[in-house]
Amino acid sequence: MQYIVEVLPSLLNGAKITLEVFIWTIIGSVPLGLVVGLAMMTNLKIIKYILNFYVWLMRGTPLLLQLIFVFYGLPLVGITLERFDAALFAFILNYAAYFAEIFRGGLQSIDKGQYESAKVLRLTYWQTIRKIVAPQVFKIVLPSIGNEVINLVKDSSLVYVIGLGDLLRAGNVATSRDVTLVPLLMVAVIYLLMTAILTYGLKRLEKYYSYWK
Amino acid sequence: MLELKNIVKKFSDKVIVNHLNLDVADGEILCIVGQSGGGKTTLLRCISGLEKIDEGSFIVDGKEFDPYKNENNDSVIGVVFQDYNLFPHLTVLDNITLAPQMALKQSKQEAQKEALKLLDGLALGDKADLYPYQLSGGQKQRVAIARALAMKPKILCYDEPTSALDPALTQTVKNIILDLKKEGMTQIIVTHDMKFAQDVADNILKVKPLEN
Numbered sequence: 001m002q003y004i005v006e007v008l009p010s011l012l013n014g015a016k017i018t019l020e021v022f023i024w025t026i027i028g029s030v031p032l033g034l035v036v037g038l039a040m041m042t043n044l045k046i047i048k049y050i051l052n053f054y055v056w057l058m059r060g061t062p063l064l065l066q067l068i069f070v071f072y073g074l075p076l077v078g079i080t081l082e083r084f085d086a087a088l089f090a091f092i093l094n095y096a097a098y099f100a101e102i103f104r105g106g107l108q109s110i111d112k113g114q115y116e117s118a119k120v121l122r123l124t125y126w127q128t129i130r131k132i133v134a135p136q137v138f139k140i141v142l143p144s145i146g147n148e149v150i151n152l153v154k155d156s157s158l159v160y161v162i163g164l165g166d167l168l169r170a171g172n173v174a175t176s177r178d179v180t181l182v183p184l185l186m187v188a189v190i191y192l193l194m195t196a197i198l199t200y201g202l203k204r205l206e207k208y209y210s211y212w213k
Numbered sequence: 214m215l216e217l218k219n220i221v222k223k224f225s226d227k228v229i230v231n232h233l234n235l236d237v238a239d240g241e242i243l244c245i246v247g248q249s250g251g252g253k254t255t256l257l258r259c260i261s262g263l264e265k266i267d268e269g270s271f272i273v274d275g276k277e278f279d280p281y282k283n284e285n286n287d288s289v290i291g292v293v294f295q296d297y298n299l300f301p302h303l304t305v306l307d308n309i310t311l312a313p314q315m316a317l318k319q320s321k322q323e324a325q326k327e328a329l330k331l332l333d334g335l336a337l338g339d340k341a342d343l344y345p346y347q348l349s350g351g352q353k354q355r356v357a358i359a360r361a362l363a364m365k366p367k368i369l370c371y372d373e374p375t376s377a378l379d380p381a382l383t384q385t386v387k388n389i390i391l392d393l394k395k396e397g398m399t400q401i402i403v404t405h406d407m408k409f410a411q412d413v414a415d416n417i418l419k420v421k422p423l424e425n
């Protein structure tokens with residue numbers, strides 16, 4: 001018990017980094033994913049081609065590799081980012097690609113009659129997206145978005161590779177120093193707590209959107 | 214008055230509407246009837262601006278008008294779709310008031326007042342706060358009619374309005390259409406129900422698939 005109290009502060013410090021990566025990635029990647037998802041529906045071949053390439057690149061290589069390239073590779077072409085910024089850059093680009101695909105699927109599942117109704121009612125494209133399409137898409141994609149959000153909590157542990165001290169790394173440090181698995185058990189409990197809170201929040205959100213079918 | 218001059222509509226090389234000329238007088242009910250594949254719905258979609266015509270022109274009250282673009286702020290054509298296409302995430306009231314607020318810049322109170330009046334007229338006064346999934350087919354259709362009317366169109370189009378209705382509801386929609394006629398609404402109705410067409414129409418346009 002004494003030991004738990006001793007290592008807890010360092011773990012909570014790590015958890016702070018984990019949460020920061022998590023929150024900023026969500027804030028950056030969900031809107032970006034929505035924009036990319038919308039843009040993927042365009043008829044312009046060149047834009048479609050570029051965006052498909054981007055999604056393929058992001059989903060086709062390990063996030064760990066992307067982190068390394070962003071932090072150690074970009075300086076070679078003159079772009080140097082702080083550790084934390086590099087992590088966010090890689091995470092946002094990576095997660096936006098997944099979110100874009102989820103949004104694209106959601107957008108495609110909206111009946112074309114909805115667009116036609118909106119058109120004969122004289123709504124503009126953006127009014128249609130904002131008032132008719134987006135609320136319906138949001139409800140449809142919520143479970144898949146939730147899945148990615150939970151994944152992100154755990155994926156954030158990859159930032160150790162560019163030297164950021166997140167939760168898992170803090171646990172690892174304590175474990176090898178004190179030769180005990182207790183810190184890692186605590187790490188597991190903290191991750192579980194975080195995902196439990198998120199799961200609860202997502203359930204509430206889904207329930208909120210169940211007022212229509 | 215709506216005039217169609219030499220309307221041609223093709224899908225790739227297949228001609229669907231071939232040099233159609235047609236006048237629809239104010240307050241008239243025109244029924245477009247004919248077998249499936251005759252281009253009834255396509256013609257209606259051209260009139261309501263959902264399909265681009267290949268040749269010809271539309272003239273409303275003497276002025277040429279392109280329903281496909283229709284960028285000025287006159288609402289000319291309203292549409293009641295076959296499967297209604299209500300917005301599932303909005304209440305009945307919001308379904309009706311959204312477009313008047315967005316496109317006609319009505320205030321919320323103004324739009325709601327008008328919408329409630331329309332709903333009362335269609336015996337839906339107590340349904341304003343429900344969502345579309347809570348309504349029966351006939352009720353959904355009347356909401357769709359109210360939604361189209363809220364935009365104050367000159368012409369109201371219906372695509373197969375009786376296809377999903379039982380005889381009693383068919384009678385109800387017939388009465389609604391005839392009441393709107395009394396108020397001077399011009400109406401164009403696509404239907405395959407010949408008896409319905411004969412009961413309500415001032416004019417009937419019969420279409421059949423072109424041989425090509």
